[in-house]
Amino acid sequence: MRVEMFTFLLTAAICLAGSAGVVLLRNPVHNALSLVATLFGVAVLFIQQGAYFLAAIQVIVYAGAIVILFLFVIMLLGVDKAEGLDRDPILGQRPAAIAAAVAILGLSLTALLSVGSRVTGQASTLAAIDGSEPNINALAKVLFTDYVFAFEITSVLLTVAVVGAVVLSRKAGPAIDVAEFPEGTTADLLQAKHDAAAVEQEVLEEVATEDETPEGEAETTEEALR
């Protein structure tokens, strides 16, 4: 029990420090790294509560993929300049935000602490966590039976997100450069290219032969001028 408490307190401190860093630090790269600290802390808390698969996913997807995506965009845009926090478009925006935060925290803490250690809700009877079964098996069982429709819809959502990202990040303008794709079959185009190269070669040879002869003439004309 003592070890659990120590782990929880240490992880909670890391989580809170990381989330404070996300909000307070000025440099977006530091924000992203603070976010990694918080995400790792939440992963540790997942492990502490027996959600081993979700802890692995948390580290791989969140800390591994999403934060790297953030860092890529930060590097791409170079948004490391000042944010202009000295003026608010809405009067008193920040005091209002602090007030809203106090309200949210106060309400949730009141709701949580007034009931003591007893949480609301009924203990499960249908999908109880079986201690003998590994966490990932139990999760897979419920995902592919009770929530299989939501799981399939999730794949559609991911496809839509990929298509949306491609459409959003595509450059504006004509989709295809027409000059890059002239008409005609591949054989014709290759033949034309070959002919053009042959003509160019002939021209070069002519120039080379012309270069040799005018030198003598030039010398004679120079002598004639003298």
Place this chain on the structure above:
Amino acid sequence: MLALNETWYLVLAAMIFTIGSVGLLTRKNPLVMFMCVELMLNAVNLTFVTFSKALDDIAGQAIVFFVMVVAAAEVVVGLGIIVAIMRRRQGANADDISLMRG
């Protein structure tokens, strides 16, 4: 020493959620605002897992799985929008993008 029960986790999740909401309301860099949304989603995920443990129900962890997928999709599309905006207007922040304000 106080015993570690689910209330501790829930209080921590409430704190992380509050910090994330403050950041979302006060920061102007769209990227940092997105990070604050991630913080809030993580706080909710922690709550789901805590209730899953407390009520002995694996469904809470299944919901967290779906929340993670939605968060990933949201980040991909959101960052795409941010990159598209920044390409037109260098150094734009959330206040400059007010064309659709009601």
